[in-house]
Structure formats: C-alpha cells, structure tokens
Amino acid sequence: MATHVAAATTFLxxxxxxxxxxxxHSHRSxxxxxxxxxxxxxxxxxxxxxxxxxxxxxEKTHSSTATCxxxxxxxxxxxxxxxxxxxxxxNKILKCNVxxxxxxxxxxxxxxxxxxxxxxxxxxxxxxGLVLMKDQDSNVDxxxxxxxxxFQSIKALSQSDGRWRYSSDNPESSTYAAGLALEALAGxxxxxxxxxxxxxVNIVKNDIVKLFDGIEKYDDETFYFxxxxxxxxxxxxxxxxxxxxxxxxxxxxxxxxxxxxxxEDKILGLAKFFxxxxxxxxxxxxxxxxxxxxxxxxxxxxxPLILSLPExxxxxxxxxxxxxxxxxxxxxxxxxxTVKVVRAFSTGAKDSAIIDSKELQYDQESGFHFLDAFxxxxxxxxxxxxxxxxxxxxxxxxxxxxxxxxxxxxxxxxIIEVGNAEISVLNSNIGSAETQKKLDLAGNDVVSLSxxxxxxxxxxxxxxxPHGHVFKPHxxxxxxxxxxxVEHVFVVGNTGKKFEIILDFLGLVEKLxxxxxxxxxxxxxxxxxxxxxxxxxLGHVELDLPEAPEKAAHPPPPPVDPYxxxxxxxxxxxxxxxxxxxxxxxxxxxxxxLILLPFIGFLVGLLRLGVNxxxxxxxxxxxxxxxxxxxxxxxxLLLYVLFWLKLDLFTTLKTxxxxxxxxxxxxxxxxSHIALTSAKLKSA
Amino acid sequence: xxxxxxxxxxxxxxxxxxxxxxxxxNLKIIDLYVLFAVFTALIQVxxxxxxxxxPFNSFLSGVLSCVGTAVLAVCLRIQVNKENKEFKDLAPExxxxxxxxxxxxxxxxxxxxxx
Numbered sequence: 093m094a095t096h097v098a099a100a101t102t103f104l105x106x107x108x109x110x111x112x113x114x115x116x117h118s119h120r121s122x123x124x125x126x127x128x129x130x131x132x133x134x135x136x137x138x139x140x141x142x143x144x145x146x147x148x149x150x151e152k153t154h155s156s157t158a159t160c161x162x163x164x165x166x167x168x169x170x171x172x173x174x175x176x177x178x179x180x181x182x183n184k185i186l187k188c189n190v191x192x193x194x195x196x197x198x199x200x201x202x203x204x205x206x207x208x209x210x211x212x213x214x215x216x217x218x219x220x221g222l223v224l225m226k227d228q229d230s231n232v233d234x235x236x237x238x239x240x241x242x243f244q245s246i247k248a249l250s251q252s253d254g255r256w257r258y259s260s261d262n263p264e265s266s267t268y269a270a271g272l273a274l275e276a277l278a279g280x281x282x283x284x285x286x287x288x289x290x291x292x293v294n295i296v297k298n299d300i301v302k303l304f305d306g307i308e309k310y311d312d313e314t315f316y317f318x319x320x321x322x323x324x325x326x327x328x329x330x331x332x333x334x335x336x337x338x339x340x341x342x343x344x345x346x347x348x349x350x351x352x353x354x355x356e357d358k359i360l361g362l363a364k365f366f367x368x369x370x371x372x373x374x375x376x377x378x379x380x381x382x383x384x385x386x387x388x389x390x391x392x393x394x395x396p397l398i399l400s401l402p403e404x405x406x407x408x409x410x411x412x413x414x415x416x417x418x419x420x421x422x423x424x425x426x427x428x429x430t431v432k433v434v435r436a437f438s439t440g441a442k443d444s445a446i447i448d449s450k451e452l453q454y455d456q457e458s459g460f461h462f463l464d465a466f467x468x469x470x471x472x473x474x475x476x477x478x479x480x481x482x483x484x485x486x487x488x489x490x491x492x493x494x495x496x497x498x499x500x501x502x503x504x505x506x507i508i509e510v511g512n513a514e515i516s517v518l519n520s521n522i523g524s525a526e527t528q529k530k531l532d533l534a535g536n537d538v539v540s541l542s543x544x545x546x547x548x549x550x551x552x553x554x555x556x557x558p559h560g561h562v563f564k565p566h567x568x569x570x571x572x573x574x575x576x577x578v579e580h581v582f583v584v585g586n587t588g589k590k591f592e593i594i595l596d597f598l599g600l601v602e603k604l605x606x607x608x609x610x611x612x613x614x615x616x617x618x619x620x621x622x623x624x625x626x627x628x629x630l631g632h633v634e635l636d637l638p639e640a641p642e643k644a645a646h647p648p649p650p651p652v653d654p655y656x657x658x659x660x661x662x663x664x665x666x667x668x669x670x671x672x673x674x675x676x677x678x679x680x681x682x683x684x685x686l687i688l689l690p691f692i693g694f695l696v697g698l699l700r701l702g703v704n705x706x707x708x709x710x711x712x713x714x715x716x717x718x719x720x721x722x723x724x725x726x727x728x729l730l731l732y733v734l735f736w737l738k739l740d741l742f743t744t745l746k747t748x749x750x751x752x753x754x755x756x757x758x759x760x761x762x763x764s765h766i767a768l769t770s771a772k773l774k775s776a
Numbered sequence: 777x778x779x780x781x782x783x784x785x786x787x788x789x790x791x792x793x794x795x796x797x798x799x800x801x802n803l804k805i806i807d808l809y810v811l812f813a814v815f816t817a818l819i820q821v822x823x824x825x826x827x828x829x830x831p832f833n834s835f836l837s838g839v840l841s842c843v844g845t846a847v848l849a850v851c852l853r854i855q856v857n858k859e860n861k862e863f864k865d866l867a868p869e870x871x872x873x874x875x876x877x878x879x880x881x882x883x884x885x886x887x888x889x890x891x
Contacts, residue, residue: 675827683823687816694812701804728880732887741888748884759876763869770869 114367114398114419115385120147122371126378134162134178139379141185146386146422160188167194173205173217180224195225195232203234206242211259212249215242216272219279226283235285242280243292246273254303267317268333270303274340281347297352300341304354307361314368315361331369335380338362342391356394356493363388363396363421363493385421394493397426399479401500408472408506408558409623414463416452418481427492428484430454431461434497436477446470447477472506472557472621505621506558508565513553515613515630517543518594525550531630533615539631545597545638551584551630552592555617562589565619570595572604572633573612578647580604584615597635605647606640709765717762724755802868806853810846817842837889844882848875 127140137159144150159182165171166179167190176198183190198221205218219242222234236242249257249269256269277296281288307315308330317334328336345352366385372378388396399418406412416431436447446469452461481494516528526547529539533553543549551570555563568584568591580603584593597604611633618625709715728751735744799807820838829835855863855871863871 672830673828674830679827683819686819686823690812690815690819693815694808697808697812698805701801701808703801703805725876725880729883732883735884736887736890744884748880752880756877759873763873767867767869 114423138181177217216276219276223279239284268336271336271340275343278343314365316365335384338384342387345392360396360493360495396493405503415460434478471559475502508622511554518548542634544636549595567618569616571614608637714765720758813842813846837886841886
C-alpha cells in the first residue's frame, strides 16, 4: 500500500507554476470575457477598446456603431468635459465619421477652459482633448497661446515631495494627481507653438525623481505607488495609482529630450508589479494593468526585460532541460542578448557552486535559452541559479532595464532509495533482539510481531539519493493504530546516515491508554523533492500491556461521524407534573347534597319561627321600591354567578358599580321608608 | 355524682332554652342564619379533610364566605339588639343596609378567589 503524501504532491504542483511570465494567451481570453460588448459609459467603452487594441484582439463591429453614436452625442460643445474627453479617446481608436466643423467649437471651448480652470481634472481633460483633436484632425487649431501660463498653473499645484494637489483649495496631495499632472504637462509641451523653456522642463524632471523617491517596495523587488492619505472622493488602490504615475511619466519622457534620472531597477520593479497582478478580475484593473504595460513596453526611460522560466522543477529521472525565456512585458521580441548563469549553488552548501559562469545556448525556433545538460553532480535538492542578461549591443544598455543578477530557486527531484530497513522487538535490559525482521519496503508483505510492555520496538532504515548521499526528508513518521482506531504518531529521528526509532513500551504504556491488542504499524516518509514519497503499512504488532489503573486517562472517544449531526435526534420525553388526585364523583355529589342540608334546615327554622311578610309595605311606591330592592340584590348575586362562570373582573366590577348605585338608591328609599314607619309606630 | 351532673346539665339546658325563647324573633332569625353559615363551613372542612385540599383557593373561599357572612350577621345582631345600649341611636335599617352591602362586597371577593 504505497500512496503519495498529499502535502508533498500539492507542494510539487505549486512548484510547477512558472516563474514571473509576461502577458500570455490566457490574458487575451480573459479580456474577451471581462469586457462587456455593450458598455454603459464612454469611459468603459474606451477602456475595452484600448485593451483590445493593445492585446491585438478583433472586436465585434456591431458594438462599434452603438459606441460611435454615443461619441457623436457627446461631441457637442455643451457636453461635460469628462464625456468629451472620453468621446475623443474612443474616436481615436474607432475613427467614427465625425463632422470636422464641430471640432473648431470644441477646440475653442477647451482652450478657454484651459486658461480659466483652477482644478487639475478640468485642465487635464481639456489638454487631453486638445492633444487628441490634434492627432485626429490636422486642420483644427489647437496650439496654446499662453503655454507658460498654463504650465505655471499646473506646476503651482505641485508639492515638495513630488506629489500634486487636485486644486488650490484642497490641501491634500495625491500621487494619482501627480500622474494626471505629468500627463497634462506633457500635453502642454506637445501643444506649444514655440519651444518651451528647458529650465522649466528640468524642474518637472526633478519633481519626477522626487516622486519616485516615495515609491513603495515589496520584498520580492516589485515597486508600486500608494496614496498616503485616506479619504477624498474615491479610494484609489495601488494599481490605479501606480498606473496613473506610469502614464504620466512615460508621456512626459516621450515629449522631452534628455534623460530622466530614474534607476532602472525601479522601472523593472514597476513592470514586475503589474505582471505580478496576474489576470485581474475587474475590468478597470485589467485596463490599468494592460495600458501601463503597454506604456512600459516602449517608454523612453528604460524598457524592462523580463526573464521567465516555464518550469522550475526538474526531475532527475525524466532528465529535462533548463529553459529560460526573455521577453518584453507584453511578450514581444527583444534585442539580441545572451543569458548567462553566473553561479548555481545548493541552498544547503552556499559556498560550493555546481555551475560557475556558463552561457546558455539559444534556440531560434522556440525562442528559449537553454542549458544543454545539468552538471553531473546535481542531486535531489533545492538549488539557486543566478542569471544575468547580457545585451549584445553595448549601446542599448541605457535603453533596456535588465535587472542585474536574478536569483531563481530551482528544485531538483528524484527517486530516493530506502535501504536496510529493519524492524525488531528488543528485550529492554539486555538489548538483545527477540524478533528481528528485515523489511522489504518495495513489496507488499507485512510482518507480524508481538511484544509486551517490558520490551521495545525498533525500526531503522536508510535513505539515499541517486548519487548516494544521505537524504533528510521533511516527514518521517511511524504511526501505531489500535483496533479501536486510536492512533499514535511518532517522529523518526536520524543520526548521521541511519533513520532509527526505538519505542520503549514501558514508558509509553500510559500514552497508549493501556490498550492491549493488535496495532497496525504504518511508516510515512515524504518530501517535496522526493518523487516516491510513501505511506506504507509495515505490519502488525500484538501488544500485551498491563491493566489500566483506576485513575488512568481514558482513550479518546471515537470521532463522531460528521454526518450523524444531520440525522434524527433522540426522542425527548416530557415529564409533566402528575395531576392531583381528584375525589370520586359520587363522593363529591354526596357532599353537595350535604351542603344543601343546612340551607334546608335554615328555611325550616325560619318557617318554625313564624316568618311572615306582614311588614311588607302596602302602598304602591314603597312596594315597588321594596321589590326593586330585592330584585337588585338578586341581580347582583346572579352577576356573581355569571362572573364565576364566564365573566372577567373588569366587566363584573363595571356592572357591580352600576347595579350597586341603583341598589343603594332603591335601598335607601325603602329602608328609610321602613324606618319612618317604625318610628311613627314607636312614637304613636 | 354522675346522675346529678347529668341532671344538672339537663336543667341548665332547659333554663338556657327558656331564656332564649324570650329573645325577639328577628334576633332568632339572625341566630339561625349564623348557625346555617357555620354548619356549611363545617361540612366544607370535613369534605376537605376527606379528599385533600387540592384547589386550596376554592376551599378557602368557600370557608371564608361562610365565616365572613356569619361574622357580618353577628355584627348585625349586635347592632339590632335593643338591649344593647351602645347602638341605641343606630336605626336597625341602617345596620341591615350595612349588612347587605358588606355581604355583597364579601361575595364579590369570594367569587373572584373561587377560581
């Protein structure tokens, strides 16, 4: 049972990823999917068209008619500046049938705007529009009269650290605004009717150098720009800020003569930053990345050359060739050059190099530089190869950024031989082996051993590379699994040449939870550079351990089946309070009869006493009141019975209140009448 | 001695009875009413003793209604009794009105507590 260790395989897969490539075919197919055919705004339409133009993708013509309509709509002189700007940009690519007369009005409007505007964005759009019109229609007069004034108004917004403000009222400075300003300044220079003062140009070049002093860096030598302040209307990410700066700087370098003193490693770092993004998922990020790479591809400062390796993992068994490719950022051809391996050394032994200063050969057909053969002493290890690009034409060293010495980690994998594998059961005191068995790890046979708690289990083996050196893998574990699925893992240590582990059961009794029985022994050996990493069942051992004492730890419970939580749950039995025992119905009825007895006795007694109604008032009015009085009392008592049966307290109280008032009135009348009559009788 | 004591008891009883016969009728009616209430209460207590006090509130309200009404009747008797000098100026009708009113309030409370 030999299986590849999962960790080693995924690591190998990750190693197979190429090392820093330029724009590839997958970029093109992603672009087609990412940009919608019918764009909402002119800005999105422009971005899509520009990306297709740079990557050389044929776009569908039907969408261009709809876009051309939008362009014509927005080329009126009353459209907002931003829409006008993007309409002109789209027109430059699509070349719609635009009426040349409208251009004159637009040009004069934009020129007026340039002179009046105090906000950077307005100046940027106006200048940009004028530059685009100059390219599209040579008859239009776009040249600026007061070039120095415009230059000054843009320059006035610059800050001492090379960044720019958006307007004179806004104190916060922005790197993105610096990119816009530089592009606008480049536009002003190209629109100048006369030669611009060189000292002003040099001041701006200094600003650019200062801006690049504030560049940020990742550890892998990629450079990018970041906005230092948080806030403003839009949050700008690294990609859009960096691409704005690249746009501005390359535009400025294109219209000025002389060099801008920027170190070539920063330009190369910017190129690596854009390439490192991979394939962006957002349309705007994609546009920023591709356009910046297009500007870097042919800029006047220095053109970055990207060295890439399609594979960084080489297998000794398959005997591949080391291949290197040098490209520009968009994948086009480079000037004649040679790739040299300055040094190659193993990460374990940095001083001894396996390769010292060797040139790679160039294959015209595939465009790869390759190493014809690895040196003989290359073994299963990780190496670092140091490459250098050497241009054939010495003069072009200022034009291209080659990046100096490039360190690339190369992984060499191979088959590791496992030899001298032995497993034995030793008696503890004497150290003599009771059972000793040789293991053949290539085959599938399993061994059967037995041991008790006084003995030790010893496993040893040797690992050798194809060249016969000792190999130290990342993982060497032995696992003991009981019949009840309780597992224990131990690390196999190594001393010099041999890997050995001795399991002393006397000390391990408590760790094994005192469980006796059959244990499976599994050996795991794995490494990223080992092509034959394995997890193998070696055999079984019958362990006889003493009984667990009272206070010993219990083995962990078997893991709960994770799907059982979705099964039916245990039935819940509710325990109700046992209802009170009620008396027998007959008994209750008997007592009901008994209760009525005193009442009957009362009535009988009344009769015996000679109760009569002689005192009942004779005349009508008192008689009515008397009757009403008794009726009232009866009504109240009836109300109480109703209250007990079904009414609630509030209605009862309300009704009692009403009846009580009535009763009091009536009662007062009749009782006062009776009192009067008895008083009259007494006095008479 | 026993015979004389039983004869004394009989004589005492006859004397009490003849003395009682002299009381006015309305007072006798009230006494009868009190006896009726007390007997009803007693029967309820016996019933409770037999079957247990499960709806205790019902038992209490039953007993309390009997006892309450008996107490009110006793108050009425005191106020109505002509030989009672304290309440000479109080008209018996007024006492009766108080009796009726208090009974009605008592029974409202009892009915609420009966449950």
